[in-house]
Amino acid sequence: MSKTKIAPSLLAADFGNLQRDIELVDRSEADWHHIDVMDGVFVPNISYGMPVIKAIAKYATKPLDVHLMIIDPDRYIKTFADLGANNLTVHYETCPHLHRTLQAIKAAGMTAGVALNPHTNINVLEDTIRDIDLVLLMSVNPGFGGQTFIENTYKKLRDLKALILHKKTNTLIEIDGGVTSENAKALAHAGADVLVAGSFIFKSKNPIQTIHELKEITE
Numbered sequence: 029m030s031k032t033k034i035a036p037s038l039l040a041a042d043f044g045n046l047q048r049d050i051e052l053v054d055r056s057e058a059d060w061h062h063i064d065v066m067d068g069v070f071v072p073n074i075s076y077g078m079p080v081i082k083a084i085a086k087y088a089t090k091p092l093d094v095h096l097m098i099i100d101p102d103r104y105i106k107t108f109a110d111l112g113a114n115n116l117t118v119h120y121e122t123c124p125h126l127h128r129t130l131q132a133i134k135a136a137g138m139t140a141g142v143a144l145n146p147h148t149n150i151n152v153l154e155d156t157i158r159d160i161d162l163v164l165l166m167s168v169n170p171g172f173g174g175q176t177f178i179e180n181t182y183k184k185l186r187d188l189k190a191l192i193l194h195k196k197t198n199t200l201i202e203i204d205g206g207v208t209s210e211n212a213k214a215l216a217h218a219g220a221d222v223l224v225a226g227s228f229i230f231k232s233k234n235p236i237q238t239i240h241e242l243k244e245i246t247e
C-alpha cells in the first residue's frame with residue numbers, strides 16, 4: 029500500500045457533473061478531495077465559493093482539503109469549518125499574522141496548512157513550523173490548473189524536509205500543480221506526503237485508473 033496520499037483537485041472536474049465526479053473520487057483509491065478557492069484578487073482567477081462547497085460536502089465521503097487562494101482568509105475560517113473542511117490551507121503571502129491564523133484554524137477544529145508560492149523561500153516557516161500540520165508547496169504559480177511543473181520544487185522539497193526533520197515535527201508536505209505520472213515517483217521519494225493532481229486525473233480517459241496508477245507509482 030502506498031503511503032503517499034493522492035488528492036484530486038476538483039478544479040479540473042466537470043462542473044456540469046460535479047456530483048458524478050465527487051462520487052468517482054470517493055469510489056477511487058484517492059485519499060482527499062482537494063478544493064481550490066480563488067478570489068480574483070490574490071490570484072488572477074475566480075473558482076467557486078460557499079454554495080458550491082456546500083454541495084461538494086453534501087456528497088463527499090472523503091476528507092475535504094481546502095486550499096484558500098484568497099486575501100484576508102481569517103474572515104472565513106469559521107465558515108469553512110461549518111462547511112465541513114477537514115484541513116484548511118492559507119497562503120503565507122496573505123497572512124501578516126500567520127501564527128494567529130494557524131491557532132484560529134485549529135481552534136475551529138481543522139488541521140492547519142500553509143501554502144508557499146514558487147518564489148517564497150522555505151525559511152519563512154522556521155518559526156512557525158511547529159504549529160503547522162501541512163505545508164503546501166506550489167509547484168506552479170497559483171490560479172490555474174493545467175500548468176507546467178516548476179523543477180525548482182525539488183530543491184524546496186528537500187529544504188522543507190530538512191527543516192521538518194531538524195525541528196522534529198509531524199508536518200505533512202503537499203505538492204500542488206503540474207503533478208503527473210512523470211514526476212509523482214520522484215516527488216514521493218523526495219519526501220512528499222500528499223500529491224494534488226487536477227488535469228492529469230480528470231482529463232484522463234479513466235480517472236479511477238489514473239488515480240490507481242498514481243498510487244502504484246508512489247508505493
Ligand code: DX5
Nearest residue numbers: 037170171173174206226227
Ligand atoms: C492551482 C491549484 C491547483 C490546481 C492543480 O492554483 O492550487 O490545485 O488545481 O491543477 P493541475 O494538477 O492541473 O496542475
Ligand code: ZN
Nearest residue numbers: 064095204224
Ligand atoms: Zn490547490
